[in-house]
Amino acid sequence: MILEAKDLNYFYQDGENRRYILKDTSASFEKGKFYTILGQSGSGKTSFLALLSALDSPHSGTVLFNEQDIKQIGYEKYRRNNVGIIFQSYNLIPTLTAVENVLVPMSITENELPEDKKTVAYNLLDYIGIVKSKADRFVNKLSGGEQQRVAIARALATNVELILADEPTGNLDEEMEQEIIDIFKKLAHEHQKCVIVVTHSNEIALQSDQTFSLKKGVLTADE
Amino acid sequence: MNFIKRGLLGITRKKGKSLILLAVIFILGNLISGAISIQQATNNVESTIKERLGTAAMLEVDYEEIEAMSEEEWMELEISNIDIDLIKQIGGLSYVKYYDYSMSTAIGSESLESYQGEETEEEHIIWDGPSMEFTLKGINYAPVVDFEEQKGKLVDGRVFTTDEVENGSAVAIISNKLAEKNNLNVGDTLTLNNAVYDYSESGEEELIASRDVILEIIGLFEPQSAKEDKGESSDGGMMDFMDIDYQNTVYVPNEVVSSEERYYWEEYVKFDNDYADMLVEDDDLEYYTPIFFLNNQEDTEAFKEEVMPLLPELYLVVNASDQYEDIAGPIESMSKISGYVLLVAVIATVLIIGLVVLLFLRDRKRELGIYLSLGERRSRVVGQILIEVMIIGMIGISLSLFTGNFLAQGVSETMLEAEHDQFQEDMMVYNEFEIDLTTDDVLESYEIQLNSNYIVMFYVVGLLTILVSTVIPLTYIVRLNPKKIMM
Numbered sequence: 233m234i235l236e237a238k239d240l241n242y243f244y245q246d247g248e249n250r251r252y253i254l255k256d257t258s259a260s261f262e263k264g265k266f267y268t269i270l271g272q273s274g275s276g277k278t279s280f281l282a283l284l285s286a287l288d289s290p291h292s293g294t295v296l297f298n299e300q301d302i303k304q305i306g307y308e309k310y311r312r313n314n315v316g317i318i319f320q321s322y323n324l325i326p327t328l329t330a331v332e333n334v335l336v337p338m339s340i341t342e343n344e345l346p347e348d349k350k351t352v353a354y355n356l357l358d359y360i361g362i363v364k365s366k367a368d369r370f371v372n373k374l375s376g377g378e379q380q381r382v383a384i385a386r387a388l389a390t391n392v393e394l395i396l397a398d399e400p401t402g403n404l405d406e407e408m409e410q411e412i413i414d415i416f417k418k419l420a421h422e423h424q425k426c427v428i429v430v431t432h433s434n435e436i437a438l439q440s441d442q443t444f445s446l447k448k449g450v451l452t453a454d455e
Numbered sequence: 456m457n458f459i460k461r462g463l464l465g466i467t468r469k470k471g472k473s474l475i476l477l478a479v480i481f482i483l484g485n486l487i488s489g490a491i492s493i494q495q496a497t498n499n500v501e502s503t504i505k506e507r508l509g510t511a512a513m514l515e516v517d518y519e520e521i522e523a524m525s526e527e528e529w530m531e532l533e534i535s536n537i538d539i540d541l542i543k544q545i546g547g548l549s550y551v552k553y554y555d556y557s558m559s560t561a562i563g564s565e566s567l568e569s570y571q572g573e574e575t576e577e578e579h580i581i582w583d584g585p586s587m588e589f590t591l592k593g594i595n596y597a598p599v600v601d602f603e604e605q606k607g608k609l610v611d612g613r614v615f616t617t618d619e620v621e622n623g624s625a626v627a628i629i630s631n632k633l634a635e636k637n638n639l640n641v642g643d644t645l646t647l648n649n650a651v652y653d654y655s656e657s658g659e660e661e662l663i664a665s666r667d668v669i670l671e672i673i674g675l676f677e678p679q680s681a682k683e684d685k686g687e688s689s690d691g692g693m694m695d696f697m698d699i700d701y702q703n704t705v706y707v708p709n710e711v712v713s714s715e716e717r718y719y720w721e722e723y724v725k726f727d728n729d730y731a732d733m734l735v736e737d738d739d740l741e742y743y744t745p746i747f748f749l750n751n752q753e754d755t756e757a758f759k760e761e762v763m764p765l766l767p768e769l770y771l772v773v774n775a776s777d778q779y780e781d782i783a784g785p786i787e788s789m790s791k792i793s794g795y796v797l798l799v800a801v802i803a804t805v806l807i808i809g810l811v812v813l814l815f816l817r818d819r820k821r822e823l824g825i826y827l828s829l830g831e832r833r834s835r836v837v838g839q840i841l842i843e844v845m846i847i848g849m850i851g852i853s854l855s856l857f858t859g860n861f862l863a864q865g866v867s868e869t870m871l872e873a874e875h876d877q878f879q880e881d882m883m884v885y886n887e888f889e890i891d892l893t894t895d896d897v898l899e900s901y902e903i904q905l906n907s908n909y910i911v912m913f914y915v916v917g918l919l920t921i922l923v924s925t926v927i928p929l930t931y932i933v934r935l936n937p938k939k940i941m942m
């Protein structure tokens with residue numbers, strides 16, 4: 233068990249009332265598996281992922297990474313050493329080239345990385361489907377699918393075992409979407425990563441090893 | 456791609472913004488550097504002029520206080536003398552390099568012709584009253600402070616010995632010009648005439664008594680006024696007058712002067728007994744003017760503070776450098792203006808650069824959020840922005856270092872001209888220190904310099920100002936929430 237959510241509660245204060253987005257939510261995730269979290273728009277998927285990625289903190293409950301409370305690890309430290317995050321809107325730095333974007337987290341993390349970071353970054357991009365000529369372009373000169381590949385490469389650059397993605401194909405057409413999903417599958421099954429993808433698409437959910445459904449603040453494991 | 460490299464790329468990859476920031480810093484930097492240039496120049500003027508004014512200090516009656524007195528207070532007013540013991544006590548203070556106290560009197564001569572300047576030789580003004588053309592100046596400090604302080608210079612013979620001063624020997628040092636005029640040399644004697652007149656009635660003076668004062672010449676001096684070599688100087692009249700006065704001064708031991716004073720009053724009392732009580736005590740005839748020379752210009756205030764409590768009521772300490780304020784009007788007002796400009800420029804810089812940086816940061820919100828989401832420490836994100844701003848700041852400051860200094864030259868020339876017109880009468884102060892520095896001297900010593908002092912000062916002030924102005928918008932980064940930005 234690489235990641236475990238235990239009794240997470242998260243709400244927004246709505247005047248006198250608390251509007252619960254997550255209520256006593258628990259789930260656990262293993263390495264080598266591709267998970268999807270399925271829910272309608274506004275169901276709280278992003279909120280849940282923000283808690284798993286330590287971009288936000290729950291009102292109660294804990295997130296354990298390798299049995300350790302991420303609060304104890306330290307949110308910032310957890311983010312730079314233990315998790316790779318992929319966003320719907322790519323969130324790349326437009327003034328940097330693709331390969332430079334991949335190099336950014338490599339200088340932030342404290343994880344052991346090979347000496348020649350640049351070569352690693354190029355190889356990683358190549359593996360994800362960005363050839364060298366495109367790797368040297370500024371990211372706003374790349375297509376949406378290519379930008380999301382760069383974002384995936386960036387998430388992998390620190391050599392983490394846990395990849396979290398928030399509707400990573402939300403802005404892409406179906407063909408691109410499938411290519412990205414294939415990458416996630418490969419990462420889980422060939423590279424033993426734990427990949428958790430938040431989506432509202434049933435087609436994607438069907439391709440995952442395990443799907444959780446999020447409805448009215450309650451998370452249920454399918455099957 | 457660590458935060459330092461990111462900072463450098465932040466500058467080169469966003470050239471437009473970098474140039475805008477550079478332009479803003481450059482413009483404000485010119486204001487700051489100009490103001491600092493002028494400040495430094497005015498400070499230099501103050502220290503060099505004060506240096507030239509010297510370290511002399513005198514004890515004076517506070518006339519302002521007396522003028523402010525009511526009539527009754529005034530009637531009861533009694534100003535005590537500064538006695539020799541007090542002078543010696545003050546002279547013994549550690550600040551004092553050497554000191555003297557002096558008693559002077561005007562005296563005439565029947566055999567000696569006074570020096571009347573070079574040009575007026577022919578048209579000698581004939582004054583057929585009793586002539587008192589010579590000043591008998593008593594000294595106590597044997598090497599003569601006027602010579603030590605370069606007011607005059609011994610050109611022949613020697614100065615006094617301590618024995619001569621103590622015994623009141625009949626020896627004198629006179630000016631070279633006076634000696635030439637009367638064909639006198641070191642070793643010769645000269646005869647002055649202490650004449651006692653009665654002026655009281657009818658306006659016609661009447662000789663009561665007189666005696667000769669015979670003095671042996673032991674040395675000759677020449678005035679060393681800075682203005683001497685100027686020849687046809689613009690302020691001719693007054694200078695000549697002062698020069699003639701000094702050429703006709705005869706230096707003698709204090710005792711010589713006081714014995715002549717005593718003779719004068721004794722004879723006068725014989726004639727008019729109303730003044731008899733003046734002679735009750737010997738001391739009453741002894742009005743010494745003390746003058747102290749300090750080791751350092753910086754000691755002036757400390758010396759004042761230590762001496763003030765020792766002085767009798769109504770006395771105060773006056774320093775030669777006090778008159779800096781009188782002659783340095785234009786410089787002082789420039790110093791003030793540049794001080795305000797500096798203050799305003801610094802405040803404006805903090806506000807404007809703070810605002811510009813804040814606007815740029817808001818534009819880069821997403822980028823900053825990305826660093827934070829990747830687990831970058833906030834301190835390093837702050838560091839990256841600081842590097843970006845400070846490097847541009849360094850360039851802007853370095854450019855304005857020269858241009859601002861250059862501008863300051865032009866500006867201060869114009870300002871000084873305008874100021875000088877206001878101070879047209881060319882302030883020059885004639886007082887007991889006999890220092891002949893004018894506003895022109897002050898303006899002449901004004902110079903905008905590009906020296907290390909200025910450079911260090913400007914970099915410190917400039918970079919600190921930019922630093923402060925950047926720190927304010929940086930609090931924006933500290934409060935960024937990456938989740939809100941990115942999800």
Ligand SMILES: Nc1ncnc2c1ncn2[C@@H]1O[C@H](COP(=O)(O)OP(=O)(O)O)[C@@H](O)[C@H]1O
Nearest residue numbers: 244245253271272273274275276277278279280
């Ligand atoms: N700042 C906020 N204040 C109040 N409600 C919010 C705020 N942000 C999100 N919500 C609500 O929380 C719910 C869950 O949002 P989110 O986690 O983004 O859902 P999803 O990602 O599944 O679309 C939504 O109903 C949304 O309206």
Ligand SMILES: [Mg+2]
Nearest residue numbers: 277278279399
């Ligand atoms: Mg969402």
